[in-house]
Amino acid sequence: MPLTLNRAEQFLTTRSLSEKICNPLQTEDYVVQPVDYVSPPKWHLGHSSWFFEAFILQQNFPGYRNFHEDFAFVFNSYYEAMGKRVIRGERGNLSRPPVSEVYAYRKHVTDHLLELLNREVSDELLSLVEIGIHHEQQHQELLLTDIKYILGHNPLLPAYSDKPPQEYPGPSEPSQWISVPAGTHTIGHHGAGFCFDNELGCHQVLLQDFDIASQPATNQLMLDFIADGGYKRFELWHAEGWDWVKTENIQAPLYWHCIDGVWHYYTLQGLIPVKPEAPLAHISYYEAFALAQWKGFRLPTEFEWEAAQSMFDWGLRWEWTESAYSPYPGFSKAPGALGEYNGKFMVNQKVLRGASVATPPGHSRATYRNFFHPHLRWQYTGLRFAR
Known part of the structure; x- marks a missing residue:
């Protein structure tokens, strides 16, 4: 079945939101990893792209060529079945690939996935895409909270943005x-x-x-x-x-x-x-x-x-x-x-x-x-x- 317009919009909206979250960052912010359970923003951007590439494009796009043969090693998270990977606590050591190349990787994956989905595809493949979308949404929340940890442990306590999510909503009704x-x-x-x-x-x-x-x-x-x-x-x-x-x-x-x-x-x-x-x-x-x-x-x-x-x-x-x-x-x-x-x-x-x-x-x-x-x-x- 061909990709529905709503699903295409959902996919593109999701990909766009990840990048929008990173828009206020300086280049130096993309690489920082203060503790092992906080990943650098650059890694999140690459990992959510690797997920689509590894689980969908490699198996379903005839003639697909990986953007970079070493990116699986860099951006795999914890999938033992998918091969060796950088240890979680060492993601902050990845000064390379540069941020610009990670964004190029994202565009490469997004373009190919849209091309694939606008062909005749199975319900099973569409289900995998849906998992990939929700997986990236999980990483969007992690992006924000990891960014907060990175900046919140900088001695200068810099602001991320003047228009972030509303962390402090207005007063609520008394609890009953x-x-x-x-x-x-x-x-x-x-x-x-x-x-x-x-x-x-x-x-x-x-x-x-x-x-x-x-x-x-x-x-x-x-x-x-x-x-x-x-x-x-x-x-x-x-x-x-x-x-x-x-x-x-x-x-x-x-x-x-x-x-x-x-x-x-x-x-x-x-x-x-x-x-x-x-x-x-x-x-x-x-x-x-x-x-x-x-x-x-x-x-x-x-x-x-x-x-x-x-x-x-x-x-x-x-x-x-x-x-x-x-x-x-x-x-x-x-x-x-x-x-x-x-x-x-x-x-x-x-x-x-x-x-x-x-x-x-x-x-x-x-x-x-x-x-x-x-x-x-x-x-x-x-x-x-x-x-």
Whole structure:
């Protein structure tokens, strides 16, 4: 079947947005990698192009020639089946290829993929393109949060842009408790529309009655937690979380700076005073758990969150849950390299639900299962209480 106009527009819009995110950067910003879990912006641009080239063009475009034979080694992320690659923590050493060549690579891939898709193509190929689009959208969120980490750890704390995503939305309504009666709930993706494989396996879950907050926790809660010595009270923390606090000397959320006794927060627009009414961001699972303990509440499970999500607004912050990232009933990995996309990460990670201010349009849904290690907090991560 030929590519529909909407699908073509979606593909081109996605490719364009990745580059738009990078427009405010200086050339030097494209290569920086302060820590191993933050990738240089240049690498994201190349990797999202390599994905289309490796998984679609090489197999489906007759006579296709790779833009550069070494780019697979440079831009492969974690796909063991696709060959050797640069170690993740060494991506910042890649002064070459230059930024200009990476953009040329992007154009090469985009042009060839459009040419391929405007021929007669199978539903299977269109499905691969859809995965590639959503894969690049994932990297668009990573682009923004990695850029924020790069600039937010520059001693000058430079602004990324005067018109970044709105990190601090206006005041919300006071939080109320939403009561959910005990019962059986359907969990997982069902019906039409795209989803990742870790959302499949629609199943029934029996939940006891519970309450969940109508609003995410705010900065005011964290200010009160700090004032009450929350980061110094071992009884609020998991043992592993307490070790993390002591080892890393954690005293506040990521990007918070106490200046002359006043807490400030680094945003993509630069350093501003912390707004108490804004939703809390950039906290680890350890901190989310400790905050809940301090208030006498708990974190919801991902199943409680999904069962209740239609009754509250979400999408400003990824919300930590109490659920371990594990497979749904009947989960099976796809054959070949694409089977490495999600399944092999189902260990030692916590599920987050919702979306964030950095999530691209059209990339959020109620069944989306994000996941990170408990100590990570460079994403827009927050929490919502349950009891």
